[in-house]
Amino acid sequence: xxxxxxxxTLFLAFLVAVYSVLAALIGERRRRPDLVESARxxxxxxxxxxxxxxxxxxxxxxxxxxxxxxxYEVTSRSMPTYLKITAWWGGQAGSLVFWAWxxxxxxxxxxxRKWDRDAEFLPWVILVTSITLAFFLGLVIFAENPFNRYxxxxxxxxxxxxxxxxxSLPFFxxxxxxxxxxxxxxxxxxxxxxxxxxxxxxVIPYAxxxxxxxxxxTDDRWxxxxxxxxxxxxLFLSLGLVFGGRWAYDVLGWxxxxxxxxxxxxxxxxxxxxxxxxxSVMIQEKRGMLKxxxxxxxxxxxxxxxxxxxxxRSGVLSSVHAFAQSAIGPAFFGFIGLTxxxxxxxxxxxxxxLRAEAEMKSMLSREALFLLNxxxxxxxxxxxxxxxIFPLISELVTGQKVTVGPPFYERxxxxxxxxxMALMAIAPLSAWGKSTWKxxxxxxxxxxxxxxLVPIALWIGKMRNxxxxxxxxxxxxxxxxxxxxxxxxARARQKAQKETFPVxxxxxxxxxxxxxxxxxxxxxxxxxxxxxxxxxxxxxxxxGTIRLGQSLSLAGYEVxxxxxxxxxxxxxxxxxxxxxxxxxxxxxxxxxxxRIDFYFDTQQTMTIPGQRSTLADDLYVLLVDWQPxxxxxxxxxxxxxxxxxxxxxxxxxxxxxxxIAAWPQPEAEMVPVVVTSSGSRRARVxxxx
Amino acid sequence: xxxxxxxLGGLLILAAVVYLIFSSTAASxxxxxxxxxxxxxxxxxxxxxxxxxxxxxxxxIQYDPQTLTLTFEVAHVPxxxxxxxxxxxxxxxxxxxxxxxxxxxxxxxxxxxKPDLLRNEAQAIMTGHLGDDGIFYADELLLKxxxxxxxxxxxxxxx
Numbered sequence: 001x002x003x004x005x006x007x008x009t010l011f012l013a014f015l016v017a018v019y020s021v022l023a024a025l026i027g028e029r030r031r032r033p034d035l036v037e038s039a040r041x042x043x044x045x046x047x048x049x050x051x052x053x054x055x056x057x058x059x060x061x062x063x064x065x066x067x068x069x070x071x072y073e074v075t076s077r078s079m080p081t082y083l084k085i086t087a088w089w090g091g092q093a094g095s096l097v098f099w100a101w102x103x104x105x106x107x108x109x110x111x112x113r114k115w116d117r118d119a120e121f122l123p124w125v126i127l128v129t130s131i132t133l134a135f136f137l138g139l140v141i142f143a144e145n146p147f148n149r150y151x152x153x154x155x156x157x158x159x160x161x162x163x164x165x166x167x168s169l170p171f172f173x174x175x176x177x178x179x180x181x182x183x184x185x186x187x188x189x190x191x192x193x194x195x196x197x198x199x200x201x202x203v204i205p206y207a208x209x210x211x212x213x214x215x216x217x218t219d220d221r222w223x224x225x226x227x228x229x230x231x232x233x234x235l236f237l238s239l240g241l242v243f244g245g246r247w248a249y250d251v252l253g254w255x256x257x258x259x260x261x262x263x264x265x266x267x268x269x270x271x272x273x274x275x276x277x278x279x280s281v282m283i284q285e286k287r288g289m290l291k292x293x294x295x296x297x298x299x300x301x302x303x304x305x306x307x308x309x310x311x312x313r314s315g316v317l318s319s320v321h322a323f324a325q326s327a328i329g330p331a332f333f334g335f336i337g338l339t340x341x342x343x344x345x346x347x348x349x350x351x352x353x354l355r356a357e358a359e360m361k362s363m364l365s366r367e368a369l370f371l372l373n374x375x376x377x378x379x380x381x382x383x384x385x386x387x388x389i390f391p392l393i394s395e396l397v398t399g400q401k402v403t404v405g406p407p408f409y410e411r412x413x414x415x416x417x418x419x420x421m422a423l424m425a426i427a428p429l430s431a432w433g434k435s436t437w438k439x440x441x442x443x444x445x446x447x448x449x450x451x452x453l454v455p456i457a458l459w460i461g462k463m464r465n466x467x468x469x470x471x472x473x474x475x476x477x478x479x480x481x482x483x484x485x486x487x488x489x490a491r492a493r494q495k496a497q498k499e500t501f502p503v504x505x506x507x508x509x510x511x512x513x514x515x516x517x518x519x520x521x522x523x524x525x526x527x528x529x530x531x532x533x534x535x536x537x538x539x540x541x542x543x544g545t546i547r548l549g550q551s552l553s554l555a556g557y558e559v560x561x562x563x564x565x566x567x568x569x570x571x572x573x574x575x576x577x578x579x580x581x582x583x584x585x586x587x588x589x590x591x592x593x594x595r596i597d598f599y600f601d602t603q604q605t606m607t608i609p610g611q612r613s614t615l616a617d618d619l620y621v622l623l624v625d626w627q628p629x630x631x632x633x634x635x636x637x638x639x640x641x642x643x644x645x646x647x648x649x650x651x652x653x654x655x656x657x658x659x660i661a662a663w664p665q666p667e668a669e670m671v672p673v674v675v676t677s678s679g680s681r682r683a684r685v686x687x688x689x
Numbered sequence: 690x691x692x693x694x695x696x697l698g699g700l701l702i703l704a705a706v707v708y709l710i711f712s713s714t715a716a717s718x719x720x721x722x723x724x725x726x727x728x729x730x731x732x733x734x735x736x737x738x739x740x741x742x743x744x745x746x747x748x749x750i751q752y753d754p755q756t757l758t759l760t761f762e763v764a765h766v767p768x769x770x771x772x773x774x775x776x777x778x779x780x781x782x783x784x785x786x787x788x789x790x791x792x793x794x795x796x797x798x799x800x801x802x803k804p805d806l807l808r809n810e811a812q813a814i815m816t817g818h819l820g821d822d823g824i825f826y827a828d829e830l831l832l833k834x835x836x837x838x839x840x841x842x843x844x845x846x847x848x
Contacts, residue, residue, distance in 0.1 A: 372698075375702050386714075390714065543801070624754075624757070635754045
């Protein structure tokens with residue numbers, strides 16, 4: 001009964017979404033506000049319906065209903081309850097339901113806002129979000145149904161169907177196959193949902209962009225409305241990427257966090273266009289430029305989001321993420337192609353209306369530098385896209401399949417990232433409209449001189465790696481310039497307003513959240529850059545087979561093999577756990593417990609590192625091999641990862657910075673106007689940049 | 690006047706990106722080959738960055754934990770996905786490759802920890818180069834075990 005209920009509510013949600021598309025379209029064409037209102041209510045109804053369906057799915061997962069094929073594929077009796085719940089997005093069918101659920105929630109949130117001033121957008125926003133929703137629900141219902149059950153026919157075959165085939169009996173497997181061990185990790189709670197939250201939230205600015213193009217109301221209204229959506233989307237997507245990196249670091253056992261795997265790149269590409277978009281909308285708001293460009297960026301972001309969802313879930317590429325296999329590829333490519341062509345056609349039809357209101361005059365003006373920053377983001381996107389499609393191109397042209405690996409991406413993107421860092425140092429100091437080297441130089445020379453001390457100190461400290469020296473110089477420069485800029489503004493405020501420095505600093509951030517939140521984001525990026533430079537350039541490793549009591553040494557550390565034990569764990573694993581002691585300069589620093597987990601249900605092993613983390617470096621010890629026959633000896637692999645903790649530290653600062661930038665604040669036009677007794681009016685202007 | 694300046698700047702960036710892409714592609718391209726192709730090309734591919742895939746033959750797996758040296762043989766499997774589907778899916782193709790002793794095989798040497806998924810009839814995807822001795826020296830070793838994830842319906846019958 002329950003699977004039918006889950007499927008039924010989902011099917012209803014699909015019908016309601018289709019209805020809301022049609023009602024919005026007809027209501028707009030025939031000028032029938034009642035129909036548009038009906039479309040709006042229909043859209044609001046999809047969320048409770050999908051919630052019921054998703055709730056049913058989770059109930060089936062938690063209660064071991066292995067007669068449901070999706071439950072059989074992603075859970076097993078031995079899994080803890082929290083993992084059974086997260087198994088919701090552990091397989092393709094479930095994760096598409098999850099996507100639709102989020103889409104519906106966000107679409108509902110948007111339709112619940114006050115529409116008085118933007119009534120003409122409403123039908124089109126409903127149309128775009130409901131089409132996207134209906135597409136995903138359609139995929140679930142017609143291609144990837146998570147509620148399919150197993151049936152045993154008269155001939156003894158077991159088949160997978162939604163409804164009972166004639167003459168068959170329900171088939172109930174004893175236990176499920178279990179989630180892939182790689183996914184049995186607390187990271188499963190945060191990484192996929194955050195990534196999906198980021199993906200789905202970007203649909204909202206896209207919907208408003210399309211509404212803008214269709215209605216021809218080509219002012220900046222859509223950007224004002226979706227400003228915060230974009231920031232949240234960006235926060236979620238960025239965190240999704242960072243948490244994914246942390247998870248990989250903790251379980252994949254290669255001492256790294258990012259492997260330029262095609263699926264990672266698929267999630268990274270919308271982040272690139274989204275970040276470019278986040279910057280260039282400011283130019284439109286401030287200067288009325290780059291309007292066509294912003295449209296291009298949001299269209300790209302939307303289709304890259306759909307593409308990313310497809311790649312992460314389709315299994316077309318061999319990667320650590322390819323857990324799912326399916327035949328939904330053509331539907332995805334059809335949808336991406338169709339939305340892309342339609343969006344671009346719409347954009348071209350409004351091309352002249354989106355002309356810039358001003359002309360760019362100076363190469364050093366802030367708008368020119370923002371444009372340059374955008375071009376760099378797009379350049380990285382092109383590099384990534386080239387890397388992903390290169391095998392296909394080369395096969396078409398030469399008949400020989402040629403792929404490019406991480407060295408390609410590292411080599412091609414490193415100068416672009418360095419250019420981006422240089423821009424982060426210069427752009428905040430340049431002025432709108434016109435800037436000269438002279439004014440820029442005056443603002444920059446002090447921090448530059450101080451920043452130069454960093455590579456000089458490192459050089460004296462015997463560092464001879466040019467990439468690292470340039471990298472650390474840029475990190476120091478951006479950090480100092482940004483801090484200096486914040487300090488200068490706070491000092492100016494302190495003098496003008498006669499406030500104490502901390503108060504001036506707080507109010508500075510409060511009055512101009514987006515700008516100073518943005519500066520903090522830049523600083524957080526620099527903290528992450530320290531971690532990335534450290535592990536990418538200075539990682540060292542060693543490996544060896546040693547007897548009990550013997551040691552391996554690496555980067556000044558001694559790792560002594562003390563003990564090993566094999567025992568079963570309650571959640572269906574057999575754990576082989578080694579105890580090693582870490583020493584540095586004969587000083588005892590602590591114990592680490594690298595281990596190998598063997599999962600009975602999937603017959604797979606996982607190598608879990610023992611880690612010792614400090615701000616200076618990480619010691620990352622892997623138990624590679626141990627056989628009870630040769631109990632005396634075991635094989636270890638050890639990585640020394642300098643500075644990598646700064647990457648995660650930067651991520652924390654990043655979250656705080658975005659919260660500052662995105663925290664609700666009265667919009668300028670909604671600011672209360674205080675009328676004093678004398679009749680003079682003072683308006684507090686909130687959001688200005 | 691500023692227009693030409695911006696145009697020049699744009700062209701400069703474009704040229705830089707094109708240069709970065711092409712030089713990096715040339716420097717790090719890996720040639721994806723099947724074992725049959727590798728055998729056919731012979732010595733012309735020695736030293737090039739190669740990415741090959743094959744079916745692991747379980748009996749040949751040897752691991753020396755002292756030197757962390759892993760050796761095994763892989764048998765030819767088709768590189769084209771459509772071909773694999775036509776032959777009954779990856780699991781069937783891998784099984785056929787391992788049992789058919791007339792197939793081209795190649796010996797692989799890899800130094801490092803023994804991967805958890807290395808077993809008979811796994812698909813090994815390796816990057817590395819072909820040595821003068823005809824042995825493939827892998828720098829990177831990825832494994833896929835399709836059997837577990839391809840069985841569409843459960844095996845054991847339990848009402």
